[in-house]
Amino acid sequence: MMRLIVAMFGMLIASFGAFGLIRPADFVGLVRNFWATPKSVHYAAALRLALGAALLLAAAGSAYPRTFTAFGYLSLAGAVIVIVLGRARLTNLIELWARQPEAIIRLWGLIALAFGIFLVSAIR
Template sequence: MMRLIVALFGMLIASFGAFGLIRPADFVGLVRHFWATSRGAHYAAALRLALGLALLLAAADSAYPRTLTALGYLSIAGAVIILLLGHVRLAKIIEWWAQQPETAVRLWGFLALAVGIFLIAAVR
């Protein structure tokens, strides 16, 4: 069951990555909209926590158990950092990110696409 959840997260991450790669301006608008309220930060923290736990639980049955374990702990740490930074600081970071050149946004999209595909392949 955890492998399926990780694969679904992988598809979600890959989809967002492809969107950022193909339509960077629209992707930036989506990200800005998501982080416009403190609710977005809470959702992001909850999703990172869920992904981290799923990665840790699925790691043993995966093709790359050490890598998935490390990514699981990084995801949980990311959830904690999101909560510690708070909405105001995160909104400033997102605004800074949104001002980056289109090429930088596409690179982040490519990275997300690659990570999503890796997660899917790791739990096949």
């Protein structure tokens, strides 16, 4: 079951990455719209917690158990960081990110695409 959840997260992450790679301006708009919602911090933290837990639980059955474990703990730490920073600071960080050149936004999209593909391909 956890492998399926990790694979679904991987496909979602890869899809967002491909979107950011192909249409960076629209991707930035999507991210801005997400952070404009009052509960964005709660959603982001919940998604990071779910991904972290799924990675930790699926690590033993993956092709790269140590890597999955490391990413799982990073994701859990990311959830805590999102909560600690809060919506105002995260919105400022998003705006800083959104002002980067298109090539940088595309690079982040490529990184997300590669990470999503890695998650899907590392599931046995």
